[in-house]
Amino acid sequence: MTELWNEYGIWIAFNGFVLIMLALDLGVFHRTAHVIKVKEAMGWSFFWISLALIFNVIIYFWLGEIKAWEFLTGYVIEKSLSVDNIFVIVMIFSFFHVPPMHQHRVLFWGILGALVMRAIFIAAGVTLIEKFHWMIYIFGAFLIITGIKMAFQDEKPINPEQNILIRLFRKFFPVSPEFDGGKFFTKIAGKTMATPMFIVLLVVEATDLLFAVDSIPAVLAVTSDPFIVYTSNVFAILGLRSLYFAVAEVITMFVYLKYGLSAVLTFVGIKMVIADIYKIPIEVSLLVIISLLGISVMLSILSRKKSGDIHPG
Numbered sequence: 001m002t003e004l005w006n007e008y009g010i011w012i013a014f015n016g017f018v019l020i021m022l023a024l025d026l027g028v029f030h031r032t033a034h035v036i037k038v039k040e041a042m043g044w045s046f047f048w049i050s051l052a053l054i055f056n057v058i059i060y061f062w063l064g065e066i067k068a069w070e071f072l073t074g075y076v077i078e079k080s081l082s083v084d085n086i087f088v089i090v091m092i093f094s095f096f097h098v099p100p101m102h103q104h105r106v107l108f109w110g111i112l113g114a115l116v117m118r119a120i121f122i123a124a125g126v127t128l129i130e131k132f133h134w135m136i137y138i139f140g141a142f143l144i145i146t147g148i149k150m151a152f153q154d155e156k157p158i159n160p161e162q163n164i165l166i167r168l169f170r171k172f173f174p175v176s177p178e179f180d181g182g183k184f185f186t187k188i189a190g191k192t193m194a195t196p197m198f199i200v201l202l203v204v205e206a207t208d209l210l211f212a213v214d215s216i217p218a219v220l221a222v223t224s225d226p227f228i229v230y231t232s233n234v235f236a237i238l239g240l241r242s243l244y245f246a247v248a249e250v251i252t253m254f255v256y257l258k259y260g261l262s263a264v265l266t267f268v269g270i271k272m273v274i275a276d277i278y279k280i281p282i283e284v285s286l287l288v289i290i291s292l293l294g295i296s297v298m299l300s301i302l303s304r305k306k307s308g309d310i311h312p313g
Helices: 002-029 038-063 065-096 100-131 135-152 164-172 196-220 226-238 240-247 257-273 282-307
Strands: 185-188 191-194
Touching: 002 100, 002 226, 038 065, 038 226, 038 240, 065 100, 065 196, 065 226, 065 240, 065 257, 065 282, 100 135, 100 196, 100 226, 100 240, 135 196, 135 257, 164 196, 196 226, 196 257, 226 240, 257 282
Parallel strands: none
Antiparallel strands: 185 191
């Protein structure tokens, strides 16, 4: 019984904690729909980041220094890649004209679905690497290609209505022409219909599925420990909503950020490919990732200042 608890109990305890936090988030702190201002969002971002760092300390004393470094590196990777996700969410909300006061609700349920999908992806990824070690080369090559592609790919306006998932859904289920507050479903003339809010949720979920294809292999390049991969993902995802509201209005200012993210993906891909020849120390990996992101942000700020878009003070 003790061994079973040691193996599964921590998973149960951690997921129980996550469910409690989500319940408090939607049922207590955001029970009333309202427009989330930058100050409130920054406070929540600080809260989620602090929780992640506290958990990192727990990992240090419980599982040791190496696991703590792995968690922190995985968290930084996931957090940075989630910024790219925010770009897309901004466009989705803009395309569907989602009322600001209901955006948190969409993100909440979208993130809940993302947690389930990430768990499945992580389990599949870890199993593949354990059973077929050569898969690390496939994952690594995929990340390198994705990173290079991200650097040279032009930004294109998205049209969620062309999403195959949305088109299939519309064929089998009626969709109301207008929002009904924050409801996902409504009744019109006695007929149950999905609202545009539910369509937005489907698009957000589909988008996260695509991002998970990049982000999970990136963390697997750091560690194959499923608990570390999962928890670093969860903490990054939990903080995504507050990060969105904190930076959504200024995210387009960071024009060089995509190159920093591109370099991060390429670096972790190379790290994965050469793992059997040379294992890059986790501390070095973290330093390289933070440096790449920091340089891209600084270049973006300097670029805006030079063009006159940003004025000191």
